Amino acid sequence: MTTLSTYLTDRHADAGLRIRTAAVLLFARQGYAATTIRDLARTVGMTNAGIYHHVTSKEALLADLLLSGHRGLIEAAERVLDGVKDAAERLALLISSLTAIHALNPMTTRVMDGELRALTPGSAALAEVIALRDAYEDLWRGAVADGVGEGVFHVADQKLTRLALMTMCTGTSEWYRPDGDSTLEQVCAEFVAIGLAAVRAPARPLPIADFSLLPELPWEPPRD
Missing domain, CATH: 1.10.357.10 (Tetracycline Repressor, domain 2)
Known part of the structure; x- marks a missing residue:
């Protein structure tokens, strides 16, 4: 069975959707203010630049x-x-x-x-x-x-x-x-x-x- 962490770092899955899923997960768990772009990048296995390729800002x-x-x-x-x-x-x-x-x-x-x-x-x-x-x-x-x-x-x-x-x-x-x-x-x-x-x-x-x-x-x- 595919776990959440496996899905979020699956490079074959849609990157934009993975980023949004990770954002919801982190914003819900620790709050928007406490979540950084670095947190999002780490969660989906991307670089900060990779995140900004898909979203303009947090x-x-x-x-x-x-x-x-x-x-x-x-x-x-x-x-x-x-x-x-x-x-x-x-x-x-x-x-x-x-x-x-x-x-x-x-x-x-x-x-x-x-x-x-x-x-x-x-x-x-x-x-x-x-x-x-x-x-x-x-x-x-x-x-x-x-x-x-x-x-x-x-x-x-x-x-x-x-x-x-x-x-x-x-x-x-x-x-x-x-x-x-x-x-x-x-x-x-x-x-x-x-x-x-x-x-x-x-x-x-x-x-x-x-x-x-x-x-x-x-x-x-x-x-x-």
């Missing part, structure tokens, strides 16, 4: 990962929500898809959620990532607001409710394991039940996201 590499990841979030949500009008169903699909994305891509999503602050203030990359993040959160805002407007959801503070639900979902990047006590489908279904109870929606069967519609993040380090 910050540009981070920006690329954040932009790609957030675009993937939006595109997946649009696929999952396509044609769904019911507010409770939309919220259920958003909860289950965000939960699954974080569970299946724990290191990439930790970087997406925790390293935005590393981009240079005022930079075009930071502005673009923030715009994408806001566009994704608008899907949640809309689902909660529509449910409240229709009298299906009953919440005192829509913003706090949305943030609490999203935090519940993103937490799976820290604790979910494929060999754990619950399958990912079971985790998603339970989180949907918890989320709909939080907005005081009437209890009824609700769907979870089709995992085949979730984004492909090929730079996510495989689990050894």
Whole structure:
């Protein structure tokens, strides 16, 4: 079986993808600020000059990962929500898809959620990532607001409710394991039940996201 370290140093594998995988691994484990180009070069068995042949800078590499990841979030949500009008169903699909994305891509999503602050203030990359993040959160805002407007959801503070639900979902990047006590489908279904109870929606069967519609993040380090 090919190990992660063997893959990262495999000169026959795509170099750009190996560098991005190594970046996600290092940024997630030790943080962006503590990771150097030398660390990346050592991890993939290249020279510093070899790294710069594929990326212009460490910050540009981070920006690329954040932009790609957030675009993937939006595109997946649009696929999952396509044609769904019911507010409770939309919220259920958003909860289950965000939960699954974080569970299946724990290191990439930790970087997406925790390293935005590393981009240079005022930079075009930071502005673009923030715009994408806001566009994704608008899907949640809309689902909660529509449910409240229709009298299906009953919440005192829509913003706090949305943030609490999203935090519940993103937490799976820290604790979910494929060999754990619950399958990912079971985790998603339970989180949907918890989320709909939080907005005081009437209890009824609700769907979870089709995992085949979730984004492909090929730079996510495989689990050894």
